[in-house]
Amino acid sequence: MSQSQLVVALRANSAALLPVLLVASSVNEARPSPVINIRYEDTALLQEGDKAIVQFTGASGTPVYGTENAIKELRATYPFLKGKDEKQEDSWLSELDSFAPLDFKALEPHLQRLDKHLTLRSFIVGYSLSAPDVAIWGALRGNRVAAGAVKRGALLNLSRWYSFVEELCPWTAAVVERLNAAAKEKKAAKSKEGASYDIALLNTEKGVVTRFPPEPSGYLHIGHAKAALLNDYFAHEKYNGTLLLRFDDTNPSNEKMEFQDSIVEDLALMGIKPDKTTYSSDYFDQLYQYCIQMIKDGNAYADDTDKETMGAERMNGIASKRRDATVEENLARFEEMKKGTPEGLRWCIRAKISVDNPNKALRDPVIYRCNPAPHHRTGTKWKIYPTYDFCCPIVDSIEGVTHALRTIEYRDRNPQYKWMIDALKLRPVQVWDFARMNFIKTLLSKRKLTKLVETGAVWGWDDPRFPTIRGIRRRGMTVPALREFILKQGPSKNVVNLDWTIFWATNKKYIDPVAPRHTAILKKDIVKATVKGAPAAAYTEDKPKHAKNPAVGVKKVAYSGSILLEQEDAKSFKQDEEITLMNWGNAYVRKIHTSGDTVTELELELHLEGDVKKTDKKVTWLSTEGQEMIPVELVDFDYLLTKDSLQEEDKLEDFLNPNTEFREDAVADCNVAELKEGDIIQFERKGYYRLDRPYAPGEPAVLFNIPTGKTGGK
Incomplete structure (x- = not known):
């Protein structure tokens, strides 16, 4: 029997083929192992809507195409891959594409079906390991979204089977090594043609914890995607650290569970798997105590100056008439705010930093305000809420964030961020700003996007003319192209106004090889x-x-x-x-x-x-x-x-x-x-x-x- 030849670009469900290949090539039999020539010219292991580009030439000399057919050819060559029910095996192998999408919504029903199938089973087919076990394990391991769902343990039977295969089969470690090598090769290739990620973050040897803190007041747009992907990249690829997803839910007037759920879904479909999800509202009790501490330390005061006057005074470097109130007066007014009384509604709490600092962000910013609207998580418990500028540095420090990566629009507020931490004697956090993505003729202001939705100027948040993740996906952008485009922009601080041309040209590269012609x-x-x-x-x-x-x-x-x-x-x-x-x-x-x-x-x-x-x-x-x-x-x-x-x-x-x-x-x-x-x-x-x-x-x-x-x- 002549040696088999296999050429595969690791794309889509070809991750399912890799463990089968490695098992076949390591078996100690008289038959020669297949020659495995894996091309990494495109090592995006999964591509939305993509078929594996696989050409396998077996003993007959006739090429077969596709992962499923290549696995069947290997099964015919190596009988240990075959169980006793070939029909059932073929049925499961025909579903390999089901485990390829990066969109969790598309994956979930197939994962649940497999979980249910495995309720009373140790193997997918029969009572021994066969090709579907090997191939589907590989498909799940090669899919970041699927592997994350399995490892979270919500699908108990699937998680049990997945771990059992890993314990049973020594080749799983080799699969992981090859998949990681593919990912590293991809990163190396991208770094040559894209942006530099060597931004000299400090103290990375002690571990890296980044965070993505969206406010659940709208749907994620492409600007948010950049922040999310960069934090994910530094946490999970460059430094092998931890990524936190924290919902900055401190403004109940604008926030909804609908927006919160959509953010979770959009991150999942982009292949972003936070290691932990938290909420600013988890820390309302602590933040309240920190505000009291600020007041007692003379670092904050209550102010009832109207909004227009306060803005003018801050602009012109004029001190508020309430700036020198006593600690007792400030605490009493903060208590009225907490109760949400008519008197309390008139006041806010301001940090006592500076009256006339050249950096206007340091001119006594508001850190707490009164809002009687019910909160979508805490209900009516609170009538006072911290501002982002007060909440963010404190919670970053509490949660162990080591590196706060955020867009350059916050640059003037970086000294304010540091002042809050120093004033409360909290653990410091390194801040790095990167340029936000701006596109020509495109709105990225959540307030303006909301206005277009509410006035009916567009169909909704998923309108294909919208720069939301759902909008651009509905227009036809694929997740791998989106990831590639954003990661190529990198963490540069240079602000540019991008044209959509390069964005869509990146997408064409992904869809042209696999789009059916009609x-x-x-x-x-x-x-x-x-x-x-x-x-x-x-x-x-x-x-x-x-x-x-x-x-x-x-x-x-x-x-x-x-x-x-x-x-x-x-x-x-x-x-x-x-x-x-x-x-x-x-x-x-x-x-x-x-x-x-x-x-x-x-x-x-x-x-x-x-x-x-x-x-x-x-x-x-x-x-x-x-x-x-x-x-x-x-x-x-x-x-x-x-x-x-x-x-x-x-x-x-x-x-x-x-x-x-x-x-x-x-x-x-x-x-x-x-x-x-x-x-x-x-x-x-x-x-x-x-x-x-x-x-x-x-x-x-x-x-x-x-x-x-x-x-x-x-």
């Missing part, structure tokens, strides 16, 4: 053509969905003597010109019927022996016979803003683009009826699209155009 013809002034030389009866053929990637699968293409073409193509034809009908062959244009400037009908004559390389026009078409054409609505979008960057004095309403949504009706090939929500495809000669609403009888499929970076667009 055909859509615009309905407007659609042109019917008769094809002379076509078979008398309509017929269909199986054709690759992707000419360069057989693993994507096949589709049905219908052929007949009656086809549809687009008006724009038809108007470009000349009498007797030879054209190419894509996926069919060449044809001559024998007759062109017009009405004014519109082509009404065409007569073509097939010339299949013609050379497709010599024609200038290669056009898409659809047969009217032999298939049910699917009605589709193609949607494109423009920027929400008409100005590259809004200034402080600009009114949002003056720069809202009045026309940002463009819809066209079309018909598509019969295969489009099988697409599911979220599927990404390419309509040939039109572009890439994400299916937002699947086809249903009487309801067209709705697909959103995905920018590719050529013309920007958001």
